Structures are given as structure tokens and as C-alpha cells.
Amino acid sequence: MVLTLESTGAILLALIWVLPLAYAVWAAIHPAEYTTRFVLTAPLTLDNFTRAWAAAPFARYFLNTFILVTMILAFQLVLGTLAAYALARQDFWGRDIAFALILAQLMIMPDALIVENYRTLARVNLIDTIPAIALPYIASAFGIFLLRQTFKTVPKELDDAARVEGASPLQVLMKVYVPLAKPTYIAYGLVSVSYHWNNFLWPLLVTNSVESRPLTVGLQVFSSSDQGIDWAVICAATLMTSAPLLVGFLLFQRQFVQSFMRAGIK
Template structure:
């Protein structure tokens, strides 16, 4: 039994090191010279730390503008998705209406559609609405997610129906029961969904690249293109920029990690 535990710990440590290695290499390369970054065999640590790489990385593009855009888009999509998901999940979990099961099944089936298939239809729709290269193009398509609805519905459904009926008999409206009972009870799940969405929005590259065509609307991941050109890639500056793009999400995840684990566990979803 003891040997099995030791084996499990060894495998977990090896897995953790494997996951951390790319981040270590990114930060290490951010302090190297261009020659060291391409040196063969590679060096793990720079001989002389090049702090100027970070300054040049920040000045290579209007990253302050990209940062503001990323914050606005991430917060707007996350808040919007939470509101739509909470309302839809409540309807599917506690309300009775005609076609409820059929509609839920149809929406559940949409989770099997690859996101790449929706890029062209979404872009054409936004073009017709004259929203390309605006915050609307970056935000509107991501204001709803059936994965979030499904996850929250599982959490809301775990609350006994008897509690809902008792609240209704006491004079509470559906709106009051939702915000005073269900939402507080599912706060860990809601936090997990919000965290996953904000990380996904922050790291999004393809969609912002497609629907924006000026620097004033670009987001941070798209801004990393500034370090790639026909003459090559400036790896030290690129790694420095990548570090300060990723760092806020890493810190946020480390602070809220327990809510992600608790939120997914509460839904009953098995991996």
C-alpha cells in the first residue's frame, strides 16, 4: 500500500514538472539574448539577465491599449455569460414549460458542433450588423454558452424541488428564489464558470484576429504578433511579452483554484 502511494506521488510530481517546464522555459528565454535563445544545445539559464527585453517588449506595440481591450472584453463576456447562464439554467432546472426536454436536448447537441464551424456564420452576421472591428464583435458572440448552462443546471437541480415549492407557498417569487436560494447555494459553480470563461476570453486569439483590423481594437494575444516578421521571430521579447500576458490569469487561477474544483465536483460531471 505504501509503495503504491509513493508511485502515485512520483507520477504526480513528474506530471507537475512536465506542465511547469514550458513556463520555466518561457521565463528563462525572456531574460536571454537573441543568440542564447537559439543556441544549440540550449541553455537552461541565461548567462547574463537581459532586463531590457521586458522594456522593449512593452514598447514594441501599444500593449496598454491591448490590455484595456482584453480587460473590457473578458469582463463583459464573463458577466454576460453568467447572467444568461443563470437564467437559462434556472428555467431548465426548476420551471415547467412546453418543449422543455426537446429544447434542452437540441441545445445539448450543439455542444458537439466544433467552434471553428461557427466562425464564418458569426463573421457574416456581424458584418451585416456593421459590428466588425468593434467591441460588439468581440463580446456579443460569447454572451451565452450552453456548457455553462448545462453545468449550472446540474447544480440547481441538486436543490430539492420541495424547497422550491415551499418558497413559492411562502410567497417568494421565482426571481427571489433564484437569487436568494439557488445562486448562493451554487456560488462555487458560478465562480468556476466565471473563471474558466475569463481565462478563455483573455487567451482568445483566432476570433479577435478575424474580427479586428486596427490596433485600437486588438487584444493582448493578437498583439504578440508584433514580435514575428519576415526577418524572423524575436524570441526573448516574445517570451517576455507572453509572460506578462499569461501572468494575470495564472495568479487568478491560483487564487480561485479551490472554487474550480468545488464547482465542477458539485455538478456531478465525471471526467
């Protein structure tokens, strides 16, 4: 079998992704003294996971993270659907200007707005709450753009037929456009959940207590120990944090790839 340039590049990228994960798995299921050396006869243990779970309130962190990603995705889908439908099918003054402003927002890095977002949330006393983490992300320019492009591919005849049957604009949206855009919703949902599950900087800045911290911020407790860094426990904690995303991808990888292909995401 002759490897092409594309297949060689794919293999290299796969190795870059797999090797750190393989090391994390190795370190997590072996005693600490084997984190820096590979021995086939090294004993297996789950003690690192037990120690990691006891060192931090992971149950609370998982609950906070689940609430956070669910809240953000729900708002993004509702607001994005309404905005995308208006931009794709409704005629109103300033539509093109509004869409241009949304596209301009895609060019602004979220980190550039951190200071002003923090000051705004501090004024309304929302610091150290889960809504404080979610508010800057409840409207997504990327989601609006993606759904608008999908809605524009829906045949106008379906829209007209539904209106002839007496459907209101909202009914047309919910019964014609939303079902046909299901692959796009799946693709965007996967992107949104993955991004906000792994987001670290903004949650770190606006949370101070266990009651509002997500998993990514909770992991920092393992790197601030006075007794030094225990890589075995860190790897175990990291695997517990990333396990839901990894398991979800392995279970739904076919739907994941198909939805991205149908949605036209490169």
C-alpha cells in the same frame, strides 16, 4: 517511495506543462544570446520586458481583453442562470426539446460557425469592434447545462418554502438557487475567463485595429518582424500576457480546485 502509474503520469504531465513555462521565464530574463543555451552565470536583465512593452500598445490590449472577458462572462452568467432555472424548475411545453437542442450545440465546434458568424456581423457593421468578438459567445450551452444540473440538486422544499413566504419566481432564483450554486459559478467563471483570454482565431478574423484587438492578437506583431524573430522579447511578451491568469490561479488555486470538485466538473 514507490511511484504508481497514476503518480508517474501526473509527474509527466506536470513536466510537459512546466518545461515550456520554465524556458519562457529563462529566455525573458536573460539576454538574447542565452535563449538557446543554458549558462548558470548568465546575467539577468529586464530589458526584454521593456522592449516588448514598447513594441506594442500593451496597455490598450490589456484593457480590451479585460472588457472582452468581463462582457462575455456577465452575459453568460445572466442568460445561463435564467435559462438553467427555467429548464430545471419551470414546466412549459417544449422544455425537453429546448434542452436537447442545447446539448446538441455542445457537439458543434465553434470554428465550424466562423464563416456564418463573420457574415452576420459584417451585415450589421460590427466588424473590428469588441462586441464583434463577444457576440458569438454571450450564450454558453455548457454554462446552461452546468447550472441546470446544479439547480436540479437544490431541494424542492426550499423552493416551496420561499413561495409560501410570498417570493416571486425571480426572488426564489436570486435568494435560493444562486447562493447555493456559488461553487458552480466560480468554476464556470474560471473556465470562461481562461478560454476567452486565450482565444486567438476568432478575434484575429474580426479585428483590424489596435482599438479592438485583445492580447492574443496583439502578440503576433512579434512574429512578423522584418529583423527576424527575437525569442527573448517574444517570451517576455508572452509572460506579460499570461501573467494575470497565472497569478490568479496561484492566488486562488484552492478555491479553483474546490469549486470544480463541488460543481462536479471532470
